[in-house]
Amino acid sequence: MPEIKFMPDDRIIQVEIGTSLLTAAAQAEIFIKSGCGGKGTCGACKVVVLNGEPQVIGTGNLTPEQLAKGVRLACQTIVQGDLTIEVPPESRLQEHQVLLGDSQKGLLRESEHDLLEKFGHHPLATKQRIVLSAPTLTENTNDWARLHMELRRVLKAGDKPIHIPLSVLQHLPEILRKANWDVSVTLTDLESGFMVTNVEAGNDNPLFGLAIDIGTTTVVVYLIELSSGQIVDQQGSYNKQARYGDDVISRIVFAVENAENLQEIRQAVLETINDLLDKLLSRHSNSPKDIASAVVAGNTTMTQLFLGVDPKYIRLEPYIPTMSTVPFVTARDAGMHMLPEALVHCYPSVASYVGGDIVAGTLVTDLANEEDITLFIDIGTNGEIVLGNQDWLVSCACSAGPSFEGGGITFGMRAMPGAIERVVIDPDTLDVSLKVIGKCLPVGICGSGLVDCVAKLLIVGIIDRAGNFQLGHSSGSERLRATADDKEFVLAWAHQAGGKKDVVITENDVKNIIRAKGAVYAGIRSLLNMVAVDIEMISRIVIAGGFGNYLNVHDSIQIGLLPDLEPERFEFIGNSSVKGARLALLSQAAWREAEELGRKMTYVELSVGATFMDEYVSALFLPHTDLSLFPSCH
Numbered sequence: 001m002p003e004i005k006f007m008p009d010d011r012i013i014q015v016e017i018g019t020s021l022l023t024a025a026a027q028a029e030i031f032i033k034s035g036c037g038g039k040g041t042c043g044a045c046k047v048v049v050l051n052g053e054p055q056v057i058g059t060g061n062l063t064p065e066q067l068a069k070g071v072r073l074a075c076q077t078i079v080q081g082d083l084t085i086e087v088p089p090e091s092r093l094q095e096h097q098v099l100l101g102d103s104q105k106g107l108l109r110e111s112e113h114d115l116l117e118k119f120g121h122h123p124l125a126t127k128q129r130i131v132l133s134a135p136t137l138t139e140n141t142n143d144w145a146r147l148h149m150e151l152r153r154v155l156k157a158g159d160k161p162i163h164i165p166l167s168v169l170q171h172l173p174e175i176l177r178k179a180n181w182d183v184s185v186t187l188t189d190l191e192s193g194f195m196v197t198n199v200e201a202g203n204d205n206p207l208f209g210l211a212i213d214i215g216t217t218t219v220v221v222y223l224i225e226l227s228s229g230q231i232v233d234q235q236g237s238y239n240k241q242a243r244y245g246d247d248v249i250s251r252i253v254f255a256v257e258n259a260e261n262l263q264e265i266r267q268a269v270l271e272t273i274n275d276l277l278d279k280l281l282s283r284h285s286n287s288p289k290d291i292a293s294a295v296v297a298g299n300t301t302m303t304q305l306f307l308g309v310d311p312k313y314i315r316l317e318p319y320i321p322t323m324s325t326v327p328f329v330t331a332r333d334a335g336m337h338m339l340p341e342a343l344v345h346c347y348p349s350v351a352s353y354v355g356g357d358i359v360a361g362t363l364v365t366d367l368a369n370e371e372d373i374t375l376f377i378d379i380g381t382n383g384e385i386v387l388g389n390q391d392w393l394v395s396c397a398c399s400a401g402p403s404f405e406g407g408g409i410t411f412g413m414r415a416m417p418g419a420i421e422r423v424v425i426d427p428d429t430l431d432v433s434l435k436v437i438g439k440c441l442p443v444g445i446c447g448s449g450l451v452d453c454v455a456k457l458l459i460v461g462i463i464d465r466a467g468n469f470q471l472g473h474s475s476g477s478e479r480l481r482a483t484a485d486d487k488e489f490v491l492a493w494a495h496q497a498g499g500k501k502d503v504v505i506t507e508n509d510v511k512n513i514i515r516a517k518g519a520v521y522a523g524i525r526s527l528l529n530m531v532a533v534d535i536e537m538i539s540r541i542v543i544a545g546g547f548g549n550y551l552n553v554h555d556s557i558q559i560g561l562l563p564d565l566e567p568e569r570f571e572f573i574g575n576s577s578v579k580g581a582r583l584a585l586l587s588q589a590a591w592r593e594a595e596e597l598g599r600k601m602t603y604v605e606l607s608v609g610a611t612f613m614d615e616y617v618s619a620l621f622l623p624h625t626d627l628s629l630f631p632s633c634h
């Protein structure tokens with residue numbers, strides 16, 4: 001098999017002839033951006049062929065100069081023999097700040113701890129030490145009945161049945177006798193009964209569980225000691241499904257092409273989870289058998305792909321997912337490296353675009369137990385919005401597009417080192433000061449930086465309320481300039497930039513941000529209109545999602561992304577999806593409430609009726625066409 005050497009990593013792998021460089025890189029654990037899922041249209045997967053002669057099946061919009069320098073699209077370049085490939089930094093997915101922002105070990109944070117106290121710390125999986133009397137000729141009860149009887153007594157099971165799967169039953173006689181009738185039994189407490197998931201020689205070793213957030217971009221796994229509730233460790237990485245496209249639609253398109261593709265894309269996320277899990281296990285000298293429970297939260301597409309359930313109808317009108325409540329699956333069926341009979345609980349979805357991650361977030365906000373009205377927003381490629389209180393819950397999803405995650409923006413990037421996150425512009429000279437993540441030279445701008453930047457461009461008069469650039473600005477600054485096909489403002493000159501080229505924001509970028517913020521705000525307004533709730537009646541706005549973590553409330557109001565309310569009403573909760581997974585793992589009551597939330601949340605389809613479109617069009621100004629909605633921005 002040909003050898004492919006990736007530089008500057010100096011990593012060598014062997015792949016079959018006919019493999020694309022995009023796939024080869026993923027096999028080498030080098031993650032290359034692939035916005036279009038390998039169709040050769042986005043240009044994100046550029047690599048440089050340093051040595052060797054691959055087959056090139058497409059060049060997309062690469063220029064003759066780039067081609068002359070050996071630049072190729074990884075998805076359109078096919079291995080025919082040995083190659084040396086350089087993967088430039090701008091083509092790589094890198095661990096970004098969002099992923100690491102929630103890192104913690106030890107005790108749960110205060111708010112989570114309070115919630116756990118409220119629901120009660122009673123993990124989904126528990127272990128019972130059971131000492132049985134050995135059978136005799138006169139006391140000849142069979143093995144399972146003997147264990148079952150004692151379990152009933154210890155668990156105070158009442159009428160609740162206790163089940164044992166065949167695979168555990170098969171080994172029961174030997175285990176009981178080898179352990180001299182002193183055994184440890186692992187069980188999961190379901191509403192329908194207890195399920196025995198393991199019987200082993202008596203021991204008091206701790207039991208562990210996993211809280212997993214399957215994001216479209218990243219996957220995070222927490223290892224948690226169940227009886228203490230302590231977070232032992234966490235590990236995150238990019239979702240290996242990224243090579244099939246950046247968003248859920250590209251993933252669905254790939255998955256539904258044929259049955260092999262569905263299995264392939266399922267394996268990609270399983271591999272991601274198992275790799276993370278294996279790292280956690282080896283770091284803490286645990287065995288897969290110590291992991292007795294898992295809770296998974298993800299959007300509807302991620303959940304269906306994780307389970308290998310055909311996602312085809314999620315993207316076809318009338319956009320119906322296969323299931324809301326997910327049946328319990330064993331780790332064996334799910335394909336996870338843990339106790340084979342352990343149950344994997346997947347958060348329920350509400351609709352195709354309001355998934356288990358949003359239900360998990362809603363649980364963490366505790367909004368369904370409060371009298372006051374809370375607005376919960378998760379901002380990413382989709383803006384998912386939940387509104388309600390203890391009496392009612394409505395939700396919707398609006399497509400914000402990839403701008404807030406840096407997609408479709410000339411120098412857009414995720415929140416990682418080199419990303420501009422704050423911009424200050426002198427109103428007279430238009431000189432710029434920047435705050436850059438990682439305190440290094442800027443190479444691009446992330447979502448929170450873009451919100452900040454657009455707000456500042458508006459305040460100093462570089463753009464008007466429709467986002468049009470004002471080239472006749474009184475400063476006469478050379479930062480503001482026209483190019484052959486756009487107008488732009490220079491945020492960092494080439495000699496001050498990490499990429500050695502001017503970092504700019506263009507008029508087209510600003511318009512993309514206006515469309516994205518317009519969609520989110522229109523979603524909020526549509527939901528409020530539907531339930532006849534005035535913005536002032538919202539007592540709390542909770543913002544989730546990696547992007548939300550770093551968002552500046554003032555700037556967000558200035559551009560009309562968030563409602564114009566006092567800053568005290570806003571809260572940021574980071575990755576609420578994994579927090580919900582942690583909570584459910586440690587509390588059966590929390591898990592049951594999550595199931596209930598999934599059932600009682602009403603989903604509003606925004607594409608039905610004209611309300612959303614009217615709201616959207618009105619929101620395509622900074623901050624809005626109706627300035628009375630933004631009194632603080634006058």
Ligand code: FES
Binds near residue numbers: 035
């Ligand atoms: Fe290669 Fe889009 S051009 S992934």
